Amino acid sequence: MLPLTLIYLLSQILGGNAQQTSFQLPLNKLANFTGNTLPNPPVLSIPSPQIGNLTVTVALCAPGPQTPRFILSNDSSITQPGISDLGNGNVFELLLTDGFGNWTGPVPDGGFMSVLNAGRMPFEVAVSDDGPMHEQMENEYPFLGDTTSNQALLFSPAFSRPDPIHPTYPNYTLPPANLSFPTGPSSPANWTLIILPTSSSSLNSFPRTACALSGVRARDVLHVGATQSEGLWLKDENGWRWQWIIDGLTPATNYTVFAMQDSKKVSSPINFVTKSAAFACPIVHSLPFCPSISYAVPIQGPSTGTIHDSSTLPDSVTQPLIEVLTNFTVSLTTFPCGRDQYSPLVGCADCQQAYRRWLCTVFFPRCSEASPDSGNSAQKPVSALQAMEPSATPRSPSLPPFSSAYNALLPCLETCTAVDRACPISMGFKCPVPRFTASSSYGVGYVDTGEEDEEGGGSTGAAQDRWGNVWCNLG
Ligand SMILES: *[C@@H]1O[C@H](CO)[C@@H](O)[C@H](O)[C@H]1NC(C)=O
Ligand SMILES: *[C@@H]1O[C@H](CO)[C@@H](O)[C@H](O)[C@H]1NC(C)=O
Ligand SMILES: *[C@@H]1O[C@H](CO)[C@@H](O)[C@H](O)[C@H]1NC(C)=O
Numbered sequence: 068m069l070p071l072t073l074i075y076l077l078s079q080i081l082g083g084n085a086q087q088t089s090f091q092l093p094l095n096k097l098a099n100f101t102g103n104t105l106p107n108p109p110v111l112s113i114p115s116p117q118i119g120n121l122t123v124t125v126a127l128c129a130p131g132p133q134t135p136r137f138i139l140s141n142d143s144s145i146t147q148p149g150i151s152d153l154g155n156g157n158v159f160e161l162l163l164t165d166g167f168g169n170w171t172g173p174v175p176d177g178g179f180m181s182v183l184n185a186g187r188m189p190f191e192v193a194v195s196d197d198g199p200m201h202e203q204m205e206n207e208y209p210f211l212g213d214t215t216s217n218q219a220l221l222f223s224p225a226f227s228r229p230d231p232i233h234p235t236y237p238n239y240t241l242p243p244a245n246l247s248f249p250t251g252p253s254s255p256a257n258w259t260l261i262i263l264p265t266s267s268s269s270l271n272s273f274p275r276t277a278c279a280l281s282g283v284r285a286r287d288v289l290h291v292g293a294t295q296s297e298g299l300w301l302k303d304e305n306g307w308r309w310q311w312i313i314d315g316l317t318p319a320t321n322y323t324v325f326a327m328q329d330s331k332k333v334s335s336p337i338n339f340v341t342k343s344a345a346f347a348c349p350i351v352h353s354l355p356f357c358p359s360i361s362y363a364v365p366i367q368g369p370s371t372g373t374i375h376d377s378s379t380l381p382d383s384v385t386q387p388l389i390e391v392l393t394n395f396t397v398s399l400t401t402f403p404c405g406r407d408q409y410s411p412l413v414g415c416a417d418c419q420q421a422y423r424r425w426l427c428t429v430f431f432p433r434c435s436e437a438s439p440d441s442g443n444s445a446q447k448p449v450s451a452l453q454a455m456e457p458s459a460t461p462r463s464p465s466l467p468p469f470s471s472a473y474n475a476l477l478p479c480l481e482t483c484t485a486v487d488r489a490c491p492i493s494m495g496f497k498c499p500v501p502r503f504t505a506s507s508s509y510g511v512g513y514v515d516t517g518e519e520d521e522e523g524g525g526s527t528g529a530a531q532d533r534w535g536n537v538w539c540n541l542g
């Protein structure tokens with residue numbers, strides 16, 4: 068038997084515990100909880116910022132029927148905000164979409180957040196005075212280079228835009244034909260891709276948050292971080308991207324890809340579809356002189372490995388390309404670049420860049436297959452494919468004939484009109500006229516309408532979409 072006084076003391080201590088001040092959330096740091104690691108009562112205390120607004124974000128970290136509710140008060144006198152306090156001007160609910168909720172506003176004297184109905188659900192909370200730490204980035208997407216039957220070439224969303232090249236008179240120097248890349252960003256954003264078959268059951272059940280997606284572990288789910296990438300690549304003027312080659316995929320399968328930044332922010336997903344098992348063309352990528360080329364080309368594969376880059380392509384292929392580019396650059400500089408403004412919008416450097424992209428796109432034909440969404444109904448467009456017989460003479464003079472039959476995905480006409488728009492008329496560069504000859508060598512009407520001098524308004528609005536359909540080759 069305990070003496071009564073001790074029981075009294077114990078009850079004082081235990082009672083005192085229940086009244087203890089709630090857990091203080093750290094500023095600008097993630098905190099993680101589950102229902103059973105929450106304080107009792109389940110209230111988290113929010114620090115006040117030095118200045119300005121706070122952003123509070125929450126992310127659910129597992130699938131489950133449990134949907135916790137997060138009720139926040141930015142009035143320090145409402146210490147345990149509940150559902151009945153909603154409607155008070157200082158109490159808010161962080162409504163969850165796909166497992167993510169946020170609130171931004173002033174918290175002058177500190178505040179509190181109740182977590183109701185948490186069950187055993189793991190979740191993260193972040194309080195920041197510098198914008199949201201968690202985010203569902205609606206306008207950021209990973210980017211598909213191309214697929215083969217069992218591989219995909221994928222890129223992170225673009226970041227760190229390079230400075231545009233604007234040489235000026237009297238030292239108007241254009242980049243050499245064989246480009247050397249500028250140095251990449253010194254502390255690049257850390258991106259990870261999560262790739263899973265679109266049919267995977269994990270996909271529908273998991274919240275779209277970084278902590279939840281990082282935890283999706285199943286045989287058919289791939290996680291690849293920056294360290295498993297091919298490194299950074301400056302594919303185009305949108306900026307640097309991490310580049311990954313993914314092997315071991317299943318033919319003719321629809322996959323979903325999320326990109327995740329620093330284990331906190333999640334992109335919108337894209338889909339891609341692997342080619343059928345018979346698809347024979349290897350991917351070509353990482354060519355400094357053709358930075359945008361990242362797709363399957365009708366060329367024999369390298370002697371070792373399965374993918375070509377600038378070190379495995381034969382000189383007989385790359386030398387003529389670089390020679391054409393060099394000659395073009397030489398004749399471009401006979402124009403008084405930087406002195407004679409032929410356009411208020413563009414200069415010789417833009418002309419060279421557009422020409423490079425066009426030349427690379429016609430020089431390296433692209434192999435493809437009809438996109439699954441292609442032409443199923445009258446409203447849907449059809450990919451710009453052209454059937455090529457085995458050993459047909461390639462349109463590109465320095466590529467040897469390819470032994471298998473394949474479908475060539477024609478360049479988008481816009482690769483050509485971009486050169487037309489960016490170069491001095493005296494260069495004599497001409498694109499075929501859409502109404503007559505263009506559609507035999509270009510994909511016409513996808514991005515732009517195909518009417519002369521009309522931009523936009525095409526049937527798909529883009530060369531490829533986020534669902535994995537590819538309409539024409541934009542390089
Ligand atoms: C959750 O937080 C605890 C400490 O608060 C830490 O030890 C643990 O690593 C965190 N877990 C995750 C998944 O971040
Ligand atoms: C704080 O957030 C409110 C919206 O909640 C916004 O109207 C206001 O401009 C923000 N103030 C600052 C300094 O960011
Ligand atoms: C709480 O936030 C709301 C919305 O931003 C704001 O109108 C209100 O003044 C804030 N309350 C306090 C005590 O600052």
Ligand SMILES: *[C@@H]1O[C@H](CO)[C@@H](O)[C@H](O)[C@H]1NC(C)=O
Binds near residue numbers: 169170199201202203
């Ligand atoms: C935060 O929530 C608002 C709606 O309340 C939304 O418009 C905004 O995009 C969200 N911010 C982030 C970073 O998701």
Ligand SMILES: *[C@@H]1O[C@H](CO)[C@@H](O)[C@H](O)[C@H]1NC(C)=O
Binds near residue numbers: 238240
């Ligand atoms: C001209 O510009 C190029 C590239 O920007 C630079 O490498 C070179 O040093 C410059 N030459 C002179 C004489 O300024």
Ligand SMILES: *[C@@H]1O[C@H](CO)[C@@H](O)[C@H](O)[C@H]1NC(C)=O
Binds near residue numbers: 245247385386389
């Ligand atoms: C392009 O330049 C790199 C070095 O900058 C060199 O290794 C490579 O051989 C060149 N490529 C061609 C096709 O000339």
Ligand SMILES: *[C@@H]1O[C@H](CO)[C@@H](O)[C@H](O)[C@H]1NC(C)=O
Binds near residue numbers: 258259330
């Ligand atoms: C990048 O993110 C991955 C996965 O979240 C992590 O393991 C790695 O340590 C991070 N690298 C850097 C340099 O932050």
Ligand SMILES: *[C@@H]1O[C@H](CO)[C@@H](O)[C@H](O)[C@H]1NC(C)=O
Binds near residue numbers: 387390391394
């Ligand atoms: C490039 O120019 C040189 C010199 O004018 C010429 O001999 C060569 O044939 C040209 N090459 C191409 C591919 O046009």
Ligand SMILES: *[C@@H]1O[C@H](CO)[C@@H](O)[C@H](O)[C@H]1NC(C)=O
Binds near residue numbers: 322440534536
């Ligand atoms: C891949 O699957 C998604 C979801 O079912 C679908 O919306 C998309 O159209 C599919 N992509 C292709 C190219 O079939």
